[in-house]
């Protein structure tokens with residue numbers, strides 16, 4: 001088994017990992033070519049598709065295999081790293097595919113209780129920054145969340161902003177194409193993540209990007225003057241849904257009710 005330890009992001013809670021070049025250029029092209037064009041759900045600021053399907057309103061997954069192009073080679077590599085060893089099904093059973101064009105993003109949020117607290121995200125296509133921010137204090141929950149969201153939407157959050165506690169949060173994680181980003185444990189439960197709806201990520205350097213020392217190609221950013229002009233990014237978010245219902249279960253459950 002390969003150790004994840006070398007890929008831990010320093011200066012953050014100990015539950016974030018970044019692995020550059022997790023898939024090859026050829027694998028990236030192959031996966032991108034297999035994402036079914038007819039399966040997209042269109043939202044205002046991005047489009048997405050869920051595999052094998054969206055969860056029921058009670059957060060239940062109807063058991064079905066993941067398509068091969070999402071399984072192979074990615075899940076074998078997860079096993080080698082032991083990423084899902086502690087989750088109930090010991091491997092992901094659900095993948096969300098999100099597409100962000102330049103200027104598109106996702107509001108700060110947490111992924112919640114439907115899943116085991118392990119998320120593994122493969123980035124394909126373009127690069128961008130994920131913002132990690134604290135959960136607002138419970139007392140002024142809504143107000144904080146809204147202002148955090150407003151700042152993120154307008155691209156105002158940056159590293160000069162006051163950081164909380166011992167860790168440098170809020171912070172930015174730069175996700176290069178073909179990388180894997182892992183969030184587990186307390187980081188999953190206690191922090192928010194989001195993507196600013198901007199066309200350029202700027203002021204990128206060793207001080208403002210938490211995973212700078214783990215990047216495959218920091219030179220590319222340096223040569224661009226610390227700017228990343230966004231192009232379309234597709235992310236594959238792998239998770240283990242806690243509640244799974246097999247078709248057999250469903251029939252049995254239905255009979256029992258009578």
Ligand SMILES: O=C(O)CCC(=O)C(=O)O
Nearest residue numbers: 096098106111121235237
């Ligand atoms: O695209 C990403 O990296 C984040 C997606 C995300 O946060 C989600 O689907 O819950």
Ligand SMILES: [Fe+2]
Nearest residue numbers: 109110111193
């Ligand atoms: Fe999320």
